[in-house]
Amino acid sequence: xxxxxxxxxxxxxxxxxxxxxxxxxxxxxxxxxxxxxxxxxxxxxxxxxxxxxxxxxxxxxxxxxxxxxxxxxxxxxxxxxxxxxxxxxxxxxxxxxxxxxxxxxxxxxxxxxxxxxxxxxxxxxxxxxxxxxxxxxxxxxx
Amino acid sequence: xxxxxxxxxxxxxxxxxxxxxxxxxxxxxxxxxxxxxxxxxxxxxxxxxxxxxxxxxxxxxxxxxxxxxxxxxxxxxxxxxxxxxxxxxxxxxxxxxxxxxxxxxxxxxxxxxxxxxxxxxxxxxxxxxxxxxxxxxxxxxx
DNA sequence: CCTTTGTCCTGTAGTCGCTACAGACATTAC
DNA sequence: GTAATGTCTGTAGCGACTACAGGACAAAGG
Numbered sequence: 386x387x388x389x390x391x392x393x394x395x396x397x398x399x400x401x402x403x404x405x406x407x408x409x410x411x412x413x414x415x416x417x418x419x420x421x422x423x424x425x426x427x428x429x430x431x432x433x434x435x436x437x438x439x440x441x442x443x444x445x446x447x448x449x450x451x452x453x454x455x456x457x458x459x460x461x462x463x464x465x466x467x468x469x470x471x472x473x474x475x476x477x478x479x480x481x482x483x484x485x486x487x488x489x490x491x492x493x494x495x496x497x498x499x500x501x502x503x504x505x506x507x508x509x510x511x512x513x514x515x516x517x518x519x520x521x522x523x524x525x526x527x
Numbered sequence: 528x529x530x531x532x533x534x535x536x537x538x539x540x541x542x543x544x545x546x547x548x549x550x551x552x553x554x555x556x557x558x559x560x561x562x563x564x565x566x567x568x569x570x571x572x573x574x575x576x577x578x579x580x581x582x583x584x585x586x587x588x589x590x591x592x593x594x595x596x597x598x599x600x601x602x603x604x605x606x607x608x609x610x611x612x613x614x615x616x617x618x619x620x621x622x623x624x625x626x627x628x629x630x631x632x633x634x635x636x637x638x639x640x641x642x643x644x645x646x647x648x649x650x651x652x653x654x655x656x657x658x659x660x661x662x663x664x665x666x667x668x669x
Numbered sequence: 670c671c672t673t674t675g676t677c678c679t680g681t682a683g684t685c686g687c688t689a690c691a692g693a694c695a696t697t698a699c
Numbered sequence: 700g701t702a703a704t705g706t707c708t709g710t711a712g713c714g715a716c717t718a719c720a721g722g723a724c725a726a727a728g729g
Contacts, residue, residue: 550716550717552716552717552718553715553716553717556715556716556717560714560715571723571724571725572723572724573724573725591715596714596715597714597715598714
């Protein structure tokens, strides 16, 4: 019951930025694109945040760190906000994103193999002949 | 000697797009940002391309496929255009990019581990309890 | 030869996820 | 009281494209 009025924190935007490590402008951006709710304002129009906003921003930032798109985060938040989400629904979003991440890793690994293989044949000397340039210049190169 | 005038091809932008697989608008974009040279024009102002342009666009596209940034590609092209490049110079650009690619792979693999580990604990059932949501909601979560 | 249709031209706006700045008001420190 | 911050708004910029509007031309059919 004592933590029922946990929103009493009354933080400024800079406080929220400092506490979460989020960039000051990014907070306003997240509000603008609907990831953060419109906060209450002081009489002069300054944003006032509470503990709920700190939590919400933390959620968004952790989701971003895991590479979720803003679209996906909006989806996750609307599930949670609805109050009747299920693990199955959340897992579905997560699995989709995991597939995207794995696809990106595969693409980058293919690039890495090509690049590493090509560069390993570079002489590193003053000749203009270069396996990397050959690869870039010719579709049929090694 | 017969292939000395290979630039006689006289291709339209759509031909160049079709031959290389590049998007039509992207060709104009590459010209605008200096990756492709300003091509000669027909009397009515239409772009006319030759074999050199096909090669150049191929170079740019292969470099993009390997994830080189436009900045890096501009660098590589200016080395080649200068005519006095060395393998060492090209290799340096390539090695730098390889490091960037490897760093991206590491970042994505860290994401993948977290995501896969969390999702593997999901029940996939109708309960609102969800390990993925726990991870996103709480900085101190598993 | 003339009309239609297709292609090309230019410039501009949209995408994603921020980041940064300008200029106006509010608060705080001294 | 005043000077120095802090916050407000809107807007522009990044990279690497992609797409569209509105106009001018070119190729093809009748």
